[in-house]
Amino acid sequence: MSARSLDRRVYLRSHPLLFGLISATRPLGAVWVGRTLLVHDAEVYREILTNVPLDREAEGTTGGAALQLGGGGVLFDQAGDEHREARRSLAADLGAEGVSRVRPIWQGVIERGLTQLPGPVDLVPLAKEIAGATACALTGCATEPLVLAEATVEAASNAAGEHLPRLWGHRRVALRALRAADALSALLPDPLDAMLAVAAVNTTLAALPRAAAWCARAELWDQISPELTSELLRVTAPTPILPRVAAAGATIRLGDRRFRIRAGDRLILVARHAAEAHRDTARNERTAAQAVFGAGPHACPGANLARAQLTDFLTALVPHRPEVRKAVAARGTALPGYAKLVMAGSRV
Template identity: 30%
Template sequence: MSPAPSAAPPSRLDHEARLYLAAHPLAYPLVRLLARLGPVVRVPGLGVVVNDAAVARAVLNDERFRKDGPGSPADLWTPVLGPSVLLNMEGPDHLALRRKLMPLFTPAYVSGLVADVLREPLKALDARLARGETVDLVDAMRVMAGAVICRTIGLGEVPEERARELFAEGERVVSMVSLRSRRLSDRQVAIARRVLDRIGDIAQAAYEAGDESTVMGRMRVQGLSAAEARGAAGAFFLTGTETVATFVPRLVALVCDHGTTVDGPDRLDRVIDEAMRVTTPTPVMLRSVAEPALVGEVAVRPGDRVLIATHNCARAHGPFDPSRPHPPELRHLWFGAGPHFCIGYPLALAEIRAVASTVLSHRVRVVRRRAARGVLIPTYEHLWITAS
């Protein structure tokens, strides 16, 4: 599997920066500037910013830094999702809910789910590329990511337009958040609740049907309550769909721009990991300080806000180069670490592998591209590719 060798000019290396600047024209330059000020820096009005992967991992593994205090993700998502989802929980309750959910995301189960949902869409995508058609990979990924989340929350098989609609609804909610956001406005909360109530209703109906072939039905078997199932469906909808849909086009663009050869599943996995490092699916993570502690050499006190600049931590490792191994402190840091490591990682990886292996089995090249604006996760609005 390999793209056509790239003959792009040196500016090809700037495409990722252009995506970030299109999404966050003010915040991104500030975040990158902070990377030059040291591994940990206190910024008035912003918080304590972490630019070092080892320090970031230590914070994420330390129970004194929480997701449910002031300045944490709870400020954003509790008004929308309620107090009992993995995004805003800590302690024994968080651990208990996580243990209930983990059997739903084993690599074997999610690989089978993805293979079933994407069998026909991938066959169609493969045929289009084989015929030499120009394909907008962004639109294709929205359809496929939407189809997977539809199956996950209990909708079953849906037409392309319904998958697009569902993706657009999730994108609308996520795009209310910027790198500077501390909380949503009352109007934004109302909009988000309307979207997620519809998702919750779908999920609860599947939960009550108890069909063990569905994720919601399996949640009931695993002992989750209807409320927990609704909350989980909303969290997966918000965090999983856009992450995968935005990443795959960026992955393919990086491979094409750098003339990277992808020959076999092991090489593909290395390329995926390296592309995740460069693109950083979660560019920033937030924690609230619960007890006095040190972040690197900076003293923090209860109520302080810690902003982990995951993108700075990751980009410190250098430019895109799949042949260079990641140091231990950097491993999958963009999916978190410790008790909050992303529970949906196996599902995301299964989707990414399935689509990337299909696309990169052709000698693809990028025909045109356009950066998206007004989004939280930097991405392409369109990425047109073709195979030679």
């Protein structure tokens, strides 16, 4: 199985109905499904993130999840000057100095976790520990990295499950989401820390194993570099969709079509397609690579940290040139990923 086919299977199996619909509607660029606008086109994607007022507290959005985790007042549901100030502060924590501070921590976890190579090693629990250790360092959380990682994965997967369409079980799902949010709040009482940990852990857990599997199947071990890291993040798109809600009316154009957005309309911004992850080569490599991290004032401030961490992870694997021995896609997780990814050195 090719690298792209293996990764696409992971993507589709996480939430088959949702991602099946998204894949089927990609050629349309943008399409209404009820009062939800699915956006695939890169220009429309950027236009909405930069120029359309968005409701940061709406249910089913990242900001809505922030409210559930800690009562709001955090980066993801703020607006105006408050939002900009919080972003500046977080960008400083996740900038060059912040990366330099936490980099030795994840490098130590990687070094210990790969001592079994060239023998078989499951990269999923290792990625979870890397993510947890990084989140602990960023938030100052004193708990064990795997404990924090498990709590953030549970909170994110239950929050995602609560907002997916379903015919029954709403109350049960909502109760699980509330319990998971309470458990995470017990570890990280500060809502900003909680949301930072959720974002860091879940994107890392999605990105690292998928990129390693792609490198193995595509035989890219001789090409590992920061440039390849950016390309791997583009083609895997760890956060494939950005759910948003319009706060005010707007009109968006796509060719000769016009999309009139009303306040309260749901917007599913497909980062995977805006980044042209479905293409072997992007038409605008730099713009496409950035699309997986959002755009404008809604761009992810942790992009540099994510790239550095993935580069270090893949670089540590290079001497062993590992091959995929067993790959099991995760189901029902917040982001597409593996439940198990066993790799071993190519000579074993």
